[in-house]
Every structure is written in structure tokens, then in C-alpha cells.
Amino acid sequence: MTAVLDSVTSPALNEGWIRAVLFDHAIDDWVDLGPDPIRRRHVGQIYADHIGAAYAAWKWLSDRAGTDVDSPPAAQAVPDALALEMGVTDWTELMVALLTAGRAQGLLFAELAAGDTVPIEDGAARRAFDRVGRDYAGHAALAFLELRRGTFVDRARAESALQRMVPATAALVGGTGVDSRWSGRLEPLLAALGWDLTNL
């Protein structure tokens, strides 16, 4: 189904990621990552938002192809940034993933909603992806706050995770047109946390 997808649509609606999240339950373990009750509630919401995003992406693709939304896409490779995001093992890694890869996904979905790169059919892209873009922006904001407070994150583990997530996410958004917005937004936030984007 991905035969004719442009530079934004292809990473935003990656079928490997859709299959992993929606059909293979790759992010089920996220719900156990919250270190306290309020953060387990937060991660439950984040989990639901990711399922919602994957469903919106798959339905949008299926509707345009005239195919069955209940049939999973074929197994295929997942971009490194999204594979790292799905594979997080603790709260610190989840926060770093939402700050970096999640923020990139949010920008990609917002770009689809704005219809800058794909034709909008009666507002279908806006309806499908506007809220998803805001959801992911909210996840990224929470991640920044958690990293800034530092109560439940380990700074050394966060830095180690950033060293994996930043280059992988830069590769994900490379050539999409949102890459400069992603790095331009992330750089001052990392600087506020004491990290230099260019040295990660």
C-alpha cells in the first residue's frame, strides 16, 4: 500500500509501525512503566493515544486504497526511531522517546493535518490527524517536564537514551521538511536541561 507515499506521509504512516502498534501489541508493556499511580494513568493515556494514532493512520490508508481496515499490513521493518520508542524499558527511556521521536511524529501528523503535502479530501486529513498531532505534542511536553523535574528519571540513563534516540529520530525526519522544525524545537529544550543537541 505504501507504493505512492510522499516524504511526510511515508514516515508518518509507516506500515511497519502501524502493524507493530495496532496488531502486534508492541507497546503493551508501556502501561507498567509508570513509577506511581498518577504516572501510570498518564502512560495509560499515552498508550491509548498511540493506539488511536495507529488506527487513524491505518484507516486513512485503507480508505484510500479501498482495502479492509481489519487486515493487518504485511510484516516489515520499522524505522529505528520508532523501534526504539516501542522498545523502551523504563520511565526514563519512555520520556526521552516521547521528547524526541514522539515529538517528530507529532510534527509529521500535524503536517498531514495541515494538508501541506497531501491533497485534502473534504478535510479528511485534518479530521484524521489534527488531534493526533496535538496528542503527541502533549506527550512531548510532559516528557520535558518530567526530565526537568528529575524526580523519576535517571539523568545518566536519559543521556544514554538521547544518544540513541536523537540520531535515529533525525534520520526519521530527514528529507520530510519538518526536520528543521524538529531540531529547532528540541535544541533549546535540551539546552534548558543541560544537553547539547549537536553533541548527542
Added chain:
Amino acid sequence: MTTTTINWGDLEGLVDALRAAHPRVDPRALDDAELGVLVEGLEGFSASGPAAGPGDYEALRAMWHWGA
């Protein structure tokens, strides 16, 4: 009569005031400049307090949306 002032040194106070003044606003949809306009328009906001530091807008956005 006592006038309570709030500023960027009190993010919790700003969030409480923003929620009361703008209950239907989704802060995730606002950029930093738009958030700044809402803050500066709050009754009791004092611009003579500390300026917003790096990351304060993002922290405010998170606290407003998540109740964090």
C-alpha cells in the same frame, strides 16, 4: 483590598489562573508566543517578575494539560 500578583516564577499559579480564565483552551495547540499572550493577559500578571526561562513555556503547557 489586596491584589494578588503572579509571574513566571510561579508556574503553578500561572496554570491555575490560565485554567480559570481559559477553560476551553487546549494548550497543546498553542505555540510559545500564543501561550505568552494568554499569560500576559491574565489579571494580576506582573511583567516585572522573572522572565520566562528556557523551557518554561513547555513546562507550563505540560502542567496545564496533564495537571502534572
